[in-house]
């Protein structure tokens with residue numbers, strides 16, 4: 001045995017980090033790719049000479065992307081990760097202080113949506129010799145805290161690198177978590193600005209190319225056997241397909257299982273696209289924003305097979321969706337947290353591999369013909385209802401459903417619709433006809449206003465061969481549309497459909513339905529009596545979009561909207577189509593409920609009436625234990 005001194009390379013912490021990131025690869029199903037597609041960043045004194053210098057030095061290995069808002073860069077990175085089925089992402093660097101805390105909202109969104117993003121906020125001096133620096137939080141009870149401690153609850157892994165060598169175990173842990181299909185989410189490595197620039201002799205091994213393998217684990221055989229038994233015994237099973245079906249690329253396996261067994265499939269927001277909208281077993285959207293077919297089927301189901309779903313409140317209609325007295329759950333999930341929900345039979349494994357195993361084990365078994373046929377009937381009935389809402393002929397302003405219809409007709413099968421908050425996610429969940437597993441990208445884990453444009457950018461960066469339709473309300477647009485500038489800078493074409501209804505129509509409708517008359521949800525001037533009930537604010541969002549460098553088309557009716565969409569497809573640059581929508585013409589909800597508590601006492605008769613209705617509905621809530 002020969003002993004050699006291990007090779008080392010002298011680099012700063014930031015240089016070593018960038019070199020490490022550029023060398024990480026992932027492999028699944030024999031296909032290998034780099035894990036980091038680049039680094040988003042906004043520089044300040046807390047990262048310009050550390051991470052900034054390193055990114056400049058290694059620009060040929062890892063691309064730097066500018067952005068306009070640190071929150072937006074995290075959304076874009078998360079959208080990129082979602083579009084690549086969590087096999088790739090970007091890192092995000094910020095300065096200390098506000099640049100760092102701007103990323104917290106994005107981090108929460110990524111973690112809640114189970115999407116990998118690597119966050120590299122700058123941090124205050126580790127030496128403590130220099131202070132109090134610009135933007136430093138002072139805490140009288142400890143010198144160990146900085147604003148970056150606020151990332152802890154929204155990170156799946158969190159660390160602060162106060163000595164250079166701490167980077168070595170930290171980056172390995174970061175990669176373990178980022179590439180874990182069960183654990184993934186935001187990973188935060190806080191980098192004190194002095195440490196970023198410090199040199200160290202790094203083991204060459206750390207910097208070499210490294211491949212992280214993404215496995216497809218199968219559940220425990222006994223658990224699988226119990227699940228098969230439960231399914232074979234069931235009479236009215238329902239599959240709830242969540243985002244995990246899509247991330248695991250299990251949509252073909254799901255279709256095969258649905259076809260041979262006849263089990264109908266309902267989809268969550270993240271799972272929409274698991275089955276093509278026109279498949280006879282497709283019930284479409286599930287839960288509070290669901291179709292009547294999905295919600296009736298759920299109400300009667302005796303076995304719910306949740307696949308890759310975290311059973312959000314919207315999916316379960318606030319735990320009122322499943323009403324059979326003896327309903328049981330089989331949960332196929334890569335994450336224990338989800339697999340055990342609703343006292344379910346936990347099938348801990350990869351969705352695709354396990355669906356294939358289930359398919360084999362269920363050979364010769366199927367649901368009764370009437371159960372299969374009911375799903376096909378619901379599918380047809382729903383398609384006619386969608387067509388009615390697409391063709392409502394509303395005047396003088398279009399209904400939002402008609403706008404969704406026009407965009408859907410304009411989009412090709414592989415194109416992607418992107419959205420996050422307002423009344424659009426519910427309408428899209430119900431009405432969007434999805435024909436491709438990656439064709440529907442609605443961020444409804446965090447439903448973060450301001451995600452839309454930034455998310456659209458991330459989607460387009462990941463899939464430049466698809467048209468990306470960003471559908472965004474005026475409220476979300478005003479909250480954060482600034483990364484349209486980044487899309488234009490990078491030549492990433494987006495088709496943005498900006499729906500102007502002068503305020504927060506969704507919350508206005510919710511407020512009205514709960515007896516509070518839409519208080520505080522319209523964009524109006526203050527009146528002499530002190531209320532916000534005056535004229536509409538003269539905000540010109542089309543002019544706003546044009547000022548950012550986009551090509552802007554104003555559409556006043558359906559014909560103009562269709563022409564604008566056709567023109568937008570022909571163009572090779574980012575287009576914003578501005579269209580006003582009727583605020584009060586809503587797509588209804590279908591045999592479902594959402595628990596939003598109403599004041600138990602009030603002076604207002606309409607609130608009291610809403611409270612009585614609330615209590616009546618709440619009686620349907622179940623524990624599922």
Ligand SMILES: Cc1ncc(C[n+]2csc(CCOP(=O)(O)OP(=O)(O)O)c2C)c(N)n1
Nearest residue numbers: 421422423449473474475476503504505506
């Ligand atoms: C960052 C953030 N703040 C607040 C909310 C709560 N919220 C949900 S929808 C909405 C209004 C959205 O307005 P707009 O984008 O115009 O869509 P519309 O409701 O008019 O369809 C608000 C305030 C949110 N989801 N995200």
Ligand SMILES: [Mg+2]
Nearest residue numbers: 473474475503
């Ligand atoms: Mg609005």
